[in-house]
Amino acid sequence: MTALAPAAETFAKGRDFAAWLGLTPLQRSTGGKQKFGATSKMGERTLRRLLVIGASAVIKQVSRRGVPCDVKRCPSNSDLILGDAMVRSPRISLQQLRALVAVYDEGGFRRAAERLNTSQSAISRTIQTLEAELGVPVFERTARGVKTSSVGHNLLQNARTIVGSLDEISVKALTAIRGEIGRLRIGYNEISIRTFLPKVTARFHRQYPNVDLRLVSQATSEMMPENTAGTISRGEVDIGFLVGPVVDDDLESFSLFEDQMAVAVAKTHRLALRVSVSASELKNEHVLLWSTEPWQIYTRRINNICRQAGFLPRPSIIMQDNESAFALVEENIGVVLIARSVAASYSNRVAVVPLEGNPEPFQIFAAWRKDNTAPVLRNFVQVLRNEEFQADQGLMPGS
Structure with a gap:
C-alpha cells in the first residue's frame, strides 16, 4: 500500500488494486519478471473493473495516511480517471446488491429467492449478471453451499450499507405518504x-x-x-x-x-340567578368591550346585539384579554358578552347566563x-x- 501513489499514476501499475482485493492476475515470463498478459487468469478488461471497485476504499485509506493519490472522477460520466488512464465504472443495480446480500445471509440461492419472493433461477441470473459486469465471481460455489470470494466480500460490506440505507429511505417515504410522519x-x-x-x-x-x-x-x-x-x-x-x-x-x-352568546356577571349581580336574560335588560349595565384587534369578532357581535336592543355599549373600559375581562366582572365593575363555552371556564368565579333568542351565535x-x-x-x-x-x-x- 505504500507504493499506491505511483500505482495510481498509470493504469499499468493499477494491478496493485487487484492484489489488494486478494487476486493475482500476474504471470511470470521466462525471464522471471512479472508481467500482465491477456492470457492471464483475469484479462485486461477484468483488471480495469477491479480497479474501480477497490479504488474508493483504497484512496480513503491512503488519504488518511497523508499520501497524495491522483485519482478523480470523470466529469462527464461515472468513470474514474487514474493518472492518464480512464476506467469504466461497473453498472451495478440495487437489485443485484439485494441479491448479493440475500444469498450471503441465507447461505444459498434457494433461500435467498424465498426471502426476496422470487424464483431461484431469477436470483441466479441476477448474480450472474453482476459477475459478468464485474468480470469476476462474487461467490465461490462449493458442495456445502456458497461463500463470498475476495471481491464479493469487499463488495458485500458496501452493498449491505447501501441496501440498508435505501430500505430506511423507502420506509420513511412510505410513512410520509401515509401521513404517519x-x-x-x-x-x-x-x-x-x-x-x-x-x-x-x-x-x-x-x-x-x-x-x-x-x-x-x-x-x-x-x-x-x-x-x-x-x-x-x-x-x-x-x-x-x-x-x-x-x-x-x-x-x-x-x-x-x-356556540351561543352568553352574559357573564358577578355572582352578587342582580341577574346572577336568572335562567336567561334578554339583551334589553343590559341597557343600564356597563358592558365591557375588547380592543378592536384581534377581538373584532366579539366587538362586532356585541354592538349588533346591543343595537338591536335599542342601545350601544359605552366604551369607557377597553380590555385586551379574557383574564382581564373576567377579573373586572368578578369585582362587579361591569358585565361581559362572550361565547358561552369560554364563559363556562370561569364559572367558578362569575355567573354565566344565556341570552334569550340566541342572538349572534x-x-x-x-x-x-x-x-x-x-x-x-x-x-x-x-x-x-x-x-x-x-x-x-x-x-x-x-x-
Missing part, C-alpha cells in the same frame, strides 16, 4: 381550545404519534381577515379553527358546531387551503370528521 400546524381560537380541540388532538396524537403538532393561538381575524390573506391562506398554519362563515374561495371548510368551522394536499392534514381532517359534535358543547359527552 411530518408536521401539522394548527391555528385555534379560544372557543375551540376550550371545547373539542384538546380531545381531537389527543386522539390524533395516539393514532399518529410520530407527527409533530404545532398549535398556535390565533383570533379569527388573524386566520381569515376580511380584506387580505390570513395565516391559513398564506400557509402559516395548515388548518385553522375559527368563527364562520368562511368566505375565502381558496379555503376548504366545514362546520363543526354552534358563533358558528365554529375548520378551514384549510384547497391546494394543501399534505397527507398529515388529510389524516387530521378525517379524525375530525369522525367526531360527533353537538351545539354549544363541542364534542358529544363521553366521546
Whole structure:
C-alpha cells in the first residue's frame, strides 16, 4: 500500500488494486519478471473493473495516511480517471446488491429467492449478471453451499450499507405518504381550545404519534381577515379553527358546531340567578368591550346585539384579554358578552347566563387551503370528521 501513489499514476501499475482485493492476475515470463498478459487468469478488461471497485476504499485509506493519490472522477460520466488512464465504472443495480446480500445471509440461492419472493433461477441470473459486469465471481460455489470470494466480500460490506440505507429511505417515504410522519400546524381560537380541540388532538396524537403538532393561538381575524390573506391562506398554519362563515374561495371548510352568546356577571349581580336574560335588560349595565384587534369578532357581535336592543355599549373600559375581562366582572365593575363555552371556564368565579333568542351565535368551522394536499392534514381532517359534535358543547359527552 505504500507504493499506491505511483500505482495510481498509470493504469499499468493499477494491478496493485487487484492484489489488494486478494487476486493475482500476474504471470511470470521466462525471464522471471512479472508481467500482465491477456492470457492471464483475469484479462485486461477484468483488471480495469477491479480497479474501480477497490479504488474508493483504497484512496480513503491512503488519504488518511497523508499520501497524495491522483485519482478523480470523470466529469462527464461515472468513470474514474487514474493518472492518464480512464476506467469504466461497473453498472451495478440495487437489485443485484439485494441479491448479493440475500444469498450471503441465507447461505444459498434457494433461500435467498424465498426471502426476496422470487424464483431461484431469477436470483441466479441476477448474480450472474453482476459477475459478468464485474468480470469476476462474487461467490465461490462449493458442495456445502456458497461463500463470498475476495471481491464479493469487499463488495458485500458496501452493498449491505447501501441496501440498508435505501430500505430506511423507502420506509420513511412510505410513512410520509401515509401521513404517519411530518408536521401539522394548527391555528385555534379560544372557543375551540376550550371545547373539542384538546380531545381531537389527543386522539390524533395516539393514532399518529410520530407527527409533530404545532398549535398556535390565533383570533379569527388573524386566520381569515376580511380584506387580505390570513395565516391559513398564506400557509402559516395548515388548518385553522375559527368563527364562520368562511368566505375565502381558496379555503376548504366545514362546520363543526354552534356556540351561543352568553352574559357573564358577578355572582352578587342582580341577574346572577336568572335562567336567561334578554339583551334589553343590559341597557343600564356597563358592558365591557375588547380592543378592536384581534377581538373584532366579539366587538362586532356585541354592538349588533346591543343595537338591536335599542342601545350601544359605552366604551369607557377597553380590555385586551379574557383574564382581564373576567377579573373586572368578578369585582362587579361591569358585565361581559362572550361565547358561552369560554364563559363556562370561569364559572367558578362569575355567573354565566344565556341570552334569550340566541342572538349572534358563533358558528365554529375548520378551514384549510384547497391546494394543501399534505397527507398529515388529510389524516387530521378525517379524525375530525369522525367526531360527533353537538351545539354549544363541542364534542358529544363521553366521546
